[in-house]
Amino acid sequence: MALSEFSRRGLGRRRVTGALGVTLALLCALLAAATLLVILGYVMVQGIGAINWEFLTQLPHPVGVPGGGVGNGILGTFIILAIATAMAVPIGLLTGIYLSLFGRGLLPEALRFMSDVLSGVPSIAIGLFAYAVLVAPLKHFSAFSASFAFAMLMLPLLVRTSEQAIRSVPQTVREGALALGMSNFRATVGIVLPTARPAIITALLLAIARVIGETAPLLFTAFGTQFWETNPNNPMAVLALQVFNYAISPYANWQSQAWGGALLLVAAVCVLSLGARLMLRRAMHGLEG
Amino acid sequence: MTTDAGSRFRRVARFVSPVDRGFAAVVYGGSILFALLILGLFVELLLGSWPSIVKFGPGFVFSSAWDPLNSKFGALPMIYGTLVTSLIAIALAGFIGIMSAVFLADFAPRWLATPLSFLIELLAAVPSVVYGLWGLFVLAPFMRTTAGPILQKLLGWTPFFSGTIYGVGLLTGGAILALMIVPTVTAISRDVVAAIPRDLREASMALGATKWETATRVVLPAARVGIFGACVLALGRALGETIAVTMVIGNRPEISASLFAPSYTLASVIANEFTEATTGIYISALIELGLILFLVSIVVNALARVMIWSVRGSERV
Numbered sequence: 001m002a003l004s005e006f007s008r009r010g011l012g013r014r015r016v017t018g019a020l021g022v023t024l025a026l027l028c029a030l031l032a033a034a035t036l037l038v039i040l041g042y043v044m045v046q047g048i049g050a051i052n053w054e055f056l057t058q059l060p061h062p063v064g065v066p067g068g069g070v071g072n073g074i075l076g077t078f079i080i081l082a083i084a085t086a087m088a089v090p091i092g093l094l095t096g097i098y099l100s101l102f103g104r105g106l107l108p109e110a111l112r113f114m115s116d117v118l119s120g121v122p123s124i125a126i127g128l129f130a131y132a133v134l135v136a137p138l139k140h141f142s143a144f145s146a147s148f149a150f151a152m153l154m155l156p157l158l159v160r161t162s163e164q165a166i167r168s169v170p171q172t173v174r175e176g177a178l179a180l181g182m183s184n185f186r187a188t189v190g191i192v193l194p195t196a197r198p199a200i201i202t203a204l205l206l207a208i209a210r211v212i213g214e215t216a217p218l219l220f221t222a223f224g225t226q227f228w229e230t231n232p233n234n235p236m237a238v239l240a241l242q243v244f245n246y247a248i249s250p251y252a253n254w255q256s257q258a259w260g261g262a263l264l265l266v267a268a269v270c271v272l273s274l275g276a277r278l279m280l281r282r283a284m285h286g287l288e289g
Numbered sequence: 290m291t292t293d294a295g296s297r298f299r300r301v302a303r304f305v306s307p308v309d310r311g312f313a314a315v316v317y318g319g320s321i322l323f324a325l326l327i328l329g330l331f332v333e334l335l336l337g338s339w340p341s342i343v344k345f346g347p348g349f350v351f352s353s354a355w356d357p358l359n360s361k362f363g364a365l366p367m368i369y370g371t372l373v374t375s376l377i378a379i380a381l382a383g384f385i386g387i388m389s390a391v392f393l394a395d396f397a398p399r400w401l402a403t404p405l406s407f408l409i410e411l412l413a414a415v416p417s418v419v420y421g422l423w424g425l426f427v428l429a430p431f432m433r434t435t436a437g438p439i440l441q442k443l444l445g446w447t448p449f450f451s452g453t454i455y456g457v458g459l460l461t462g463g464a465i466l467a468l469m470i471v472p473t474v475t476a477i478s479r480d481v482v483a484a485i486p487r488d489l490r491e492a493s494m495a496l497g498a499t500k501w502e503t504a505t506r507v508v509l510p511a512a513r514v515g516i517f518g519a520c521v522l523a524l525g526r527a528l529g530e531t532i533a534v535t536m537v538i539g540n541r542p543e544i545s546a547s548l549f550a551p552s553y554t555l556a557s558v559i560a561n562e563f564t565e566a567t568t569g570i571y572i573s574a575l576i577e578l579g580l581i582l583f584l585v586s587i588v589v590n591a592l593a594r595v596m597i598w599s600v601r602g603s604e605r606v
Binding site: 017020021024025037043046091092093094097107111113114115116117120121122126129131132133152155184186188212213214219220240243244265266270 | 304306308309311312313315316317318319320322323324326327329330333334336337384385386388389391392393396397405407408409410411412414415416417418419420421422423425426427468471472475499500501502504505522525526528529530531532536556559560563564576579580582583586587589590591593594
């Protein structure tokens with residue numbers, strides 16, 4: 001860059017260019033944020049009318065019969081998420097502990113790389129995996145296979161975050177515990193993990209937010225049903241799947257319910273993201289204090 | 290996490306007692322299970338698509354026949370649709386995302402940067418099916434009645450903007466994808482830009498450059514590898530995105546120059562046809578599409594991460 005470019009000559013013009021450039025950047029950021037507000041506004045306006053007690057608690061009605069709800073889908077979402085969490089947390093936490101304790105070497109690096117790669121694998125490919133492992137051999141769709149796919153989607157975030165959360169606990173805390181004669185097991189589980197807990201819970205909330213509206217893998221795992229279903233070995237209704245099916249249906253009643261379901265999903269994601277943010281603030285505070 | 294503390298810890302903390310050995314074994318077992326799951330993902334996709342790989346060979350990706358009734362399968366129309374929609378998306382989202390990132394990292398006062406960052410990150414958390422719903426009922430009609438005709442009037446003389454405007458199609462799919470990947474580009478580029486040393490900025494300002502000149506001629510060139518990585522990562526998301534695209538792409542396995550034409554992507558054909566596939570070879574062909582997606586996503590992600598790390602360090606993505 002030649003020095004003369006920044007000379008005082010033409011300073012006025014350069015200032016104008018600079019101001020225009022900054023304004024352009026501002027407009028881009030505002031555009032991105034405004035898009036969100038437009039989409040959220042649309043979902044809010046269209047969805048709020050569809051939401052009432054019946055919508056939240058009733059079964060879907062057949063085509064042509066007005067009313068009905070997505071109660072079974074909401075219940076199914078909770079069940080599938082609960083099982084997915086129960087599968088993903090132990091594996092994610094153990095892998096995170098392993099990476100934080102035995103961090104260097106070929107296997108840990110390979111694990112980190114695989115975890116990063118997994119986070120970029122399309123959810124539909126993971127759905128195919130769940131289908132191949134749990135649906136095709138058993139010859140029927142099941143909520144459990146959907147939980148398995150969700151767990152796979154949650155794992156990369158859990159692994160990486162729990163590793164960092166455990167690492168961010170000061171080494172002196174662990175050494176203190178060891179100096180008092182604790183085993184590594186007790187020092188990790190009794191002292192280090194509780195300190196890292198808020199950060200790990202943050203990661204879990206974000207992981208749930210990531211999968212709660214996930215639809216693609218559900219198409220050939222949970223599959224959906226018109227009835228109340230609580231047995232994870234059977235096909236199960238899921239809210240996100242109902243939103244998808246209703247949206248592409250030609251019936252006005254169903255389309256309106258799709259907006260209602262979308263509003264529920266967006267609300268859930270917002271609550272989870274805000275919760276994660278608050279939890280993270282607590283985690284930071286805990287580490288400083 | 291300093292090297293010093295790490296090595297000190299390993300010296301102090303040997304896993305010798307029976308309890309600790311058991312603990313180490315469990316922890317080790319958990320991570321091996323994790324690794325096996327990921328390997329299993331690859332192996333299962335490979336096994337599932339094997340009949341199709343054997344039957345169609347490499348011609349699968351070059352053939353444009355998608356005819357389930359006669360068991361003829363070729364992935365070319367879907368590969369075309371996937372590439373075109375993703376490229377439209379990255380062209381639209383790249384510029385807006387990078388500009389937003391520069392604004393958030395270098396220009397915005399804190400009181401504005403924090404809430405804007407939060408909003409843009411929330412955009413990333415909105416479920417795909419919600420984007421699809423919005424795209425189907427708002428964007429697609431808008432494309433059919435307003436944006437499409439205007440584009441056709443201006444650029445209709447090119448093959449890309451000619452033909453019937455259905456509303457759903459390549460352009461609408463690309464636009465929805467653009468919305469979905471703007472947050473990815475913005476968030477990662479912002480981190481990369483923020484990681485460029487202050488000294489560079491101060492030196493540039495001391496030489497008399499304006500803020501804008503500092504950003505465009507000093508900071509962005511220094512951050513370009515990382516920003517390129519952010520775009521590649523976003524491209525990876527776009528390539529594999531399923532539900533939203535399925536709802537607005539039009540679902541037709543054809544190759545057409547017009548961006549208004551309905552098309553198909555690798556992911557959306559799986560989403561649409563998998564549960565209806567009856568013959569073994571049909572299912573296998575669909576799984577092979579999934580395998581292609583998987584392999585592409587690995588290459589794209591590995592590439593992106595190496596580029597981002599080179600600028601920002603390996604923590605967090």
